[in-house]
Amino acid sequence: MLGSGFVNIVVLMFLAVLCVASFRRLHLPPILAYLFAGILAGPQVLTLFAHPEQMHLLAEIGIVFLLFSLGLEFSLPKLMAMRSLVFGVGAGQMIVTTSLFSVIAYAVGIELDAAIIVGGMLALSSTAIVIKQVTEMGLLNNRRSQLAVSVLLFQDLAVVPFLIAIPLLSKDGDFSVVKVLTESLLKGVFVVALLLSVGKWVLPWVFREVAKSRTDELFVLTTILIALLAAGLTYAFGLSMALGAFLAGMMLGESQYRYQLEADIRPFRDILMGLFFVTVGMQLDLNVLLNSGLWITLGVVALMVVKVVIVRFAAGMFRCDPVDGWSAGIKLCQIGEFSFVIAALATTHGVLSSEQSTVLVSMGVISMALTPFLITRSLTLAKWLVGAKQLDAEMLNAKAHQEMQDHVLIAGFGRVGQSVARMLKMEGIPFIAIDSDPVRVHESHNAGEPVLFGDASQRDVLTGAGVTRAKLVLVTFDQPDRAAQVISATRQLTEATEVMVRTKRDYQLEALYQAGATQVVPELQEGSLMLISQVLHYAGVPMSRILKRVRAERKGRYDHLHGFYPGETTEISYGTEDKLEFIHAVVLNSHAACIGKSLAELEWKRLRVKLRGLRRDGTEVPNPDKTATLQSGDVLVIAGKPRRVERAERFLLEGG
Structure with a gap:
């Protein structure tokens, strides 16, 4: 009896999988697939469950x-x-x-x-x-x-x-x-x-x-x-x-x-x-x-x-x-x-x-x-x-902007989007914004702003905003999953348009680049860059050198700004434990497994961490040679995800 019931459940799951897959290919919603699977499994057809x-x-x-x-x-x-x-x-x-x-x-x-x-x-x-x-x-x-x-x-x-x-x-x-x-x-x-x-x-x-x-x-x-x-x-x-x-x-x-x-x-x-x-x-x-x-x-x-x-x-x-x-x-x-x-x-x-x-x-x-x-x-x-004659205002607004060329399309018209729009307006650069907040869209319309109501991840909405004719798509909301959907929808319509994404932190940097973003701007790192620029300026560094360093950091995807030394007050939440990047100093004792090996032999790509620095005899070794042999007392400064840092430290000290 138990065996028969188990077989029926397996058959029901097989029917459900088959129906959902088939209906998806026909671009039909999965709800219909489940209903159809139920009809097949019911008392009138296969009688899996009487x-x-x-x-x-x-x-x-x-x-x-x-x-x-x-x-x-x-x-x-x-x-x-x-x-x-x-x-x-x-x-x-x-x-x-x-x-x-x-x-x-x-x-x-x-x-x-x-x-x-x-x-x-x-x-x-x-x-x-x-x-x-x-x-x-x-x-x-x-x-x-x-x-x-x-x-x-x-x-x-x-x-x-x-x-x-x-x-x-x-x-x-x-x-x-x-x-x-x-x-x-x-x-x-x-x-x-x-x-x-x-x-x-x-x-x-x-x-x-x-x-x-x-x-x-x-x-x-x-x-x-x-x-x-x-x-x-x-x-x-x-x-x-x-x-x-x-x-x-x-x-x-x-x-x-x-x-x-x-x-x-x-x-x-x-x-x-x-x-x-x-x-x-x-x-x-x-x-x-x-x-x-x-x-x-x-x-x-x-x-x-x-x-x-x-x-x-x-x-x-x-x-x-x-x-x-x-x-x-x-x-x-x-x-x-x-x-x-x-x-x-x-x-x-x-x-x-x-x-x-x-x-x-x-x-x-x-x-x-x-x-x-x-x-x-x-x-x-x-x-x-x-x-x-009674179409929504956003549709009328979309028609008014159908022929706009080389404009900036702003996905999300919150505080960040509105600030960008003001600067664009001051420079005479045309733009269209898309937002899903009806109150905000209504207020913006009354003020004469070119804002469409809709979900920016929908291709029809992007088409209405002229994404194929836009110079740049700017995603301003800090929701990486939704941002990835906007990038995907944009890339399905055009490969030529640049896509810039704003995010608060650098957790999703690589994922957004892989999704097709041209540039990802993490606020935390950009804020640090602005602070560093001011510090260097007051320290007497020439502005040309500061601008060159800032450009280099952006081009290198903020490589020198990732990671930090964790402390007792560092909060690691359920959602960020695999996204944070830590910097950790590994002191090599006389029994460390990597003693006598060169830096090149350690296979940093396999360890999936970065070497940030080498200290020897209390002083930092600038630009250490990859052929340099590690000695007892050396300190390796490594950076990476918390679990990877732990594994790399074990490998350096214990081998394996």
């Missing part, structure tokens, strides 16, 4: 990790700033959509209680698909995605009354719905307040202590445990597990551990999210789809159109931009994963028949399959619906 609902709990943990990651993107002040969207647009969408579909369900012969449940199911959207897709596209922080996320957050809250009401609808006898819902609301307020308090006062201390241990496994385990505990707490109080995970992540969103937490949890999240979509595909009943395929398809189309219009209407009530409203509606027009949970619970308690539940699940799977396609084209469709 009861896919048994895997639902494990798959739901994927949603827990997804919401935990989402919470890391939102701080409490940010959520409070979005309260009008969450409790305004979100509540409006949920109430109107539930009411409308409840009336339709009642009109076609479904009992009133069941019709309300059906209305609520159809009103929900897929948090998993929408957030995963916009995150992969790098669009999570723009206005349209923020509006969609606000609605999704309210929908997650709205799931709770339905989960409470369904068991009550199956009970006989008198009971007070108002009393039960009131108790549930009080429980919700209590558990949210508890999680917020724990997150503010306890979690930072926990992760501070865990980080001090410098044990990777402990950090990962603690992250997973916190996410699951928060999810379990809300579930125990009758709320959705996703809500607890979101609150826990939100409390850690402002901590210095945010990026490491996100990196640690990503592998588990992605694998379990894939499993979730596989289980969704398994629930698709192909017999029902074949028998009622036409009506189900028409129902999906009608459902998606109506939901788009309702979200646009709710967004308009709160004076959201028309393009944002349509775009958010297109993102949210599918049926959500919590609808499957509600459908399963309603079927178990006899509120819905098995056939009704199957039709709704089939509609949900089809709508989910269409969602990735719609999300990638949501902005284009939204602009088409609004009309050509």
Whole structure:
């Protein structure tokens, strides 16, 4: 029995890998691949798992990790700033959509209680698909995605009354719905307040202590445990597990551990999210789809159109931009994963028949399959619906600059980008900036600055900014991963344009050069160069010699400015332990393995450290000859990554 189950799991993984690889070649999103793999593995085709609902709990943990990651993107002040969207647009969408579909369900012969449940199911959207897709596209922080996320957050809250009401609808006898819902609301307020308090006062201390241990496994385990505990707490109080995970992540969103937490949890999240979509595909009943395929398809189309219009209407009530409203509606027009949970619970308690539940699940799977396609084209469709005369200001601005030649393209219009722009303007050099902060872009437009809204790592955005005609692309934000994406996108469009990247430190210097950057400017080293220039000037060194030395350092990629002698106060974080460069003095005693060898024999390239200097008899040997033989008492000054320095010291002293 165990062997058979193991084989089924291996076959399922093989199907998932094969489907994801095939769909990637066709430029289709992996979500569709997981859904297709689920259909193949489900009861209708290969029957690897006759009861896919048994895997639902494990798959739901994927949603827990997804919401935990989402919470890391939102701080409490940010959520409070979005309260009008969450409790305004979100509540409006949920109430109107539930009411409308409840009336339709009642009109076609479904009992009133069941019709309300059906209305609520159809009103929900897929948090998993929408957030995963916009995150992969790098669009999570723009206005349209923020509006969609606000609605999704309210929908997650709205799931709770339905989960409470369904068991009550199956009970006989008198009971007070108002009393039960009131108790549930009080429980919700209590558990949210508890999680917020724990997150503010306890979690930072926990992760501070865990980080001090410098044990990777402990950090990962603690992250997973916190996410699951928060999810379990809300579930125990009758709320959705996703809500607890979101609150826990939100409390850690402002901590210095945010990026490491996100990196640690990503592998588990992605694998379990894939499993979730596989289980969704398994629930698709192909017999029902074949028998009622036409009506189900028409129902999906009608459902998606109506939901788009309702979200646009709710967004308009709160004076959201028309393009944002349509775009958010297109993102949210599918049926959500919590609808499957509600459908399963309603079927178990006899509120819905098995056939009704199957039709709704089939509609949900089809709508989910269409969602990735719609999300990638949501902005284009939204602009088409609004009309050509009401295009975004950034698009109009892009057209105005389509013919600009030999300009500087600035990726990121923060303080650094704006400072560069002012200097360029003073010299009469044309420029175009790209920024993803809608408020900053709006303010800049009002001031007449040539700034486009968008993600600079997207080739379409770069093309709109005339990257192929630009003299220079300047990446000003200190995010090496995003900078590498911008470099890659630029190099796919043009090899002729120079690319300059600004970074705070020199950790990613080589990686950015390898990505295709023409020049990388680390602020720490440049600041040191300016300080050194001033010191040399006041020390009486001629300015021509100072400028020559500065140019030499830049040309040599700041070779003499890398590395430092570590001390007791040197902080080595989880993310920098393999990026720092230390300088270390190795004293050669009479038993050192390298005594009697020449410097050339030590194979510095194999040791992967640099020789910075040689001291003999208390004095420094300038430009030591590679043929010089090492003696007892010599001091070798070496530089490199901490672990490499340790290995090199062992080799020099002990050999091997």
